[in-house]
Amino acid sequence: MVKAKVFVFEKLFDGLPKEDDLKIVEEELPPIKNGEFLVEAIYLSVDPYMRAYTACHKIGETNVGSQVGKNTAYFGFLEICTPQAGETVVVTGAAGAVGSHVGQIAKIKGCKVIGVTGSDEKGKWLVEELGFDHFINYKTADLDKALDELAPEKIDCYFDNVGGEISSIILRHMNNFGRISVCGSISGYNNKSEKATTIQRPMISLNLTMEGFIVSRWANRWNEGIQQNLKWIKEGKLKYHETVTEGFENMLKAFIELFTGGNVGKAIVKV
Numbered sequence: 001m002v003k004a005k006v007f008v009f010e011k012l013f014d015g016l017p018k019e020d021d022l023k024i025v026e027e028e029l030p031p032i033k034n035g036e037f038l039v040e041a042i043y044l045s046v047d048p049y050m051r052a053y054t055a056c057h058k059i060g061e062t063n064v065g066s067q068v069g070k071n072t073a074y075f076g077f078l079e080i081c082t083p084q085a086g087e088t089v090v091v092t093g094a095a096g097a098v099g100s101h102v103g104q105i106a107k108i109k110g111c112k113v114i115g116v117t118g119s120d121e122k123g124k125w126l127v128e129e130l131g132f133d134h135f136i137n138y139k140t141a142d143l144d145k146a147l148d149e150l151a152p153e154k155i156d157c158y159f160d161n162v163g164g165e166i167s168s169i170i171l172r173h174m175n176n177f178g179r180i181s182v183c184g185s186i187s188g189y190n191n192k193s194e195k196a197t198t199i200q201r202p203m204i205s206l207n208l209t210m211e212g213f214i215v216s217r218w219a220n221r222w223n224e225g226i227q228q229n230l231k232w233i234k235e236g237k238l239k240y241h242e243t244v245t246e247g248f249e250n251m252l253k254a255f256i257e258l259f260t261g262g263n264v265g266k267a268i269v270k271v
């Protein structure tokens, strides 16, 4: 008989997740049936969607999670933003798993790239290590003014990982016929009373196109994304960084840190 450990809900998340919201429980796995196989977890992924999906969970249920990452940035950026060389791209959540990847793809495509992130340290990493042109620390800078200074030519593509007020400000700095790929809205995941911000005016007056996506839309093309990313990594054009937390029991801590900016690049847990 094989035993596994899972996190079950003691309390439902309310605002920022807390370490005592979940507890670790050992469970016996059912015997393997014909055609099934058992996979041992070595690395686990912690992702913001695990917060967004918990609205439909009940106390005592097991929290969701995944063991294998998928390449969200490649399709979500190229297919929806259709970036052209010489265009200006803004990425929010820029030092995270998806954002740091999107910005580098934009550089490969010959764009000017501005990353919006929550610390100067992360911003310097984006510019000095990953080749972004500029960064804006949304916690300390006046985003509106910074965009006036750094993108006087206006923004052609916006890859949105955070939503909320940050995105509303960015929308007002878009070029006519700009494209916006809506990947996530992490600024609202812990906030039940998030107010809807009016986006219609810039959408209309600037002829903008905004499209949301779930990465599984391109499931039939995953191999293409993996192969292209591997090629760029081997050519030294694409760098990746992982924030590794040791131990299954520290998974919830690693998850909470996604909402306090504790990770650089992809957050994973080594079991």
Ligand SMILES: NC(=O)c1ccc[n+]([C@@H]2O[C@H](COP(=O)([O-])OP(=O)(O)OC[C@H]3O[C@@H](n4cnc5c(N)ncnc54)[C@H](OP(=O)(O)O)[C@@H]3O)[C@@H](O)[C@H]2O)c1
Binding pocket: 047, 048, 049, 072, 093, 094, 095, 096, 097, 098, 099, 116, 117, 118, 119, 122, 161, 162, 182, 183, 184, 185, 186, 187, 188, 213, 214, 215, 216, 257, 258, 259, 260, 261, 262, 263, 264, 265, 266, 267
């Ligand atoms: N559509 C899809 O199929 C799909 C797939 C995967 C992920 N996503 C979404 O993509 C986004 C990024 O995911 P990821 O896995 O790459 O996570 P991540 O960016 O690696 O981690 C989250 C980061 O978000 C930033 N953040 C947290 N709270 C914030 C706030 N209130 N305002 C602004 N920034 C905040 C933090 O960085 P700072 O230090 O910079 O604040 C944090 O490090 C998430 O919204 C996620 O839900 C969507």
